[in-house]
Amino acid sequence: MEKHRVYAMPFSRIYPLYIQKVEKKGRTKEEVNEIICWLTGYDEQSLYQQIQQEVDLExxxxxxxxxxxxxxxxxxxxCGYRVExxxxxxxxxxxxxxxxIDELAKGKEMQKILRK
Structure with missing residues (x-):
C-alpha cells in the first residue's frame, strides 16, 4: 500500500502553521504546545527536539x-473526513x-479541547 504524502512532511514545517492559525484568532503558541503534548505524550523539551531534528509526521x-x-x-x-x-x-x-488545533482556533475552551 502506498504511503500518504503527508507522512513525509516535516513536522517542523507544519508546527508554525498551527501557531499562525491560532494566533490569528487570539490564541497562543503555549496552547498549541499544550494540545500537542496532551495528545502525544511529549513534554515541551522533547517536542522541541523533534522540531529541531526535522522529523517527518510519521x-x-x-x-x-x-x-x-x-x-x-x-x-x-x-478535511472532509470524520476522524473517528x-x-x-x-x-x-x-x-x-x-x-x-481547529477547535482551539474556533475559540473552544481548553478543558473541552483536552476532553477533560
Missing part, C-alpha cells in the same frame, strides 16, 4: 511517548491533531 507520531487514551473521544469532521471513521491509525492521529 516519525513524530511513531516516536510519541504515548497517544492520550482520551484521543478516541475526539469526534467530528476534518479513519481506519489508518497514523492518519487518524494526524487528523486528531488537526481537529484539536
Amino acid at each position: 516519525t513524530f507520531f511513531r516516536q510519541a511517548p504515548q497517544i492520550n487514551p482520551n484521543a478516541s473521544h475526539i469526534k467530528g469532521v476534518i 471513521e479513519i481506519e489508518d491509525e497514523l492518519m487518524r492521529q494526524i487528523r486528531y491533531l488537526d481537529k484539536l
Whole structure:
C-alpha cells in the first residue's frame, strides 16, 4: 500500500502553521504546545527536539511517548473526513491533531479541547 504524502512532511514545517492559525484568532503558541503534548505524550523539551531534528509526521507520531487514551473521544469532521471513521491509525492521529488545533482556533475552551 502506498504511503500518504503527508507522512513525509516535516513536522517542523507544519508546527508554525498551527501557531499562525491560532494566533490569528487570539490564541497562543503555549496552547498549541499544550494540545500537542496532551495528545502525544511529549513534554515541551522533547517536542522541541523533534522540531529541531526535522522529523517527518510519521516519525513524530511513531516516536510519541504515548497517544492520550482520551484521543478516541475526539469526534467530528476534518478535511472532509470524520476522524473517528479513519481506519489508518497514523492518519487518524494526524487528523486528531488537526481537529484539536481547529477547535482551539474556533475559540473552544481548553478543558473541552483536552476532553477533560
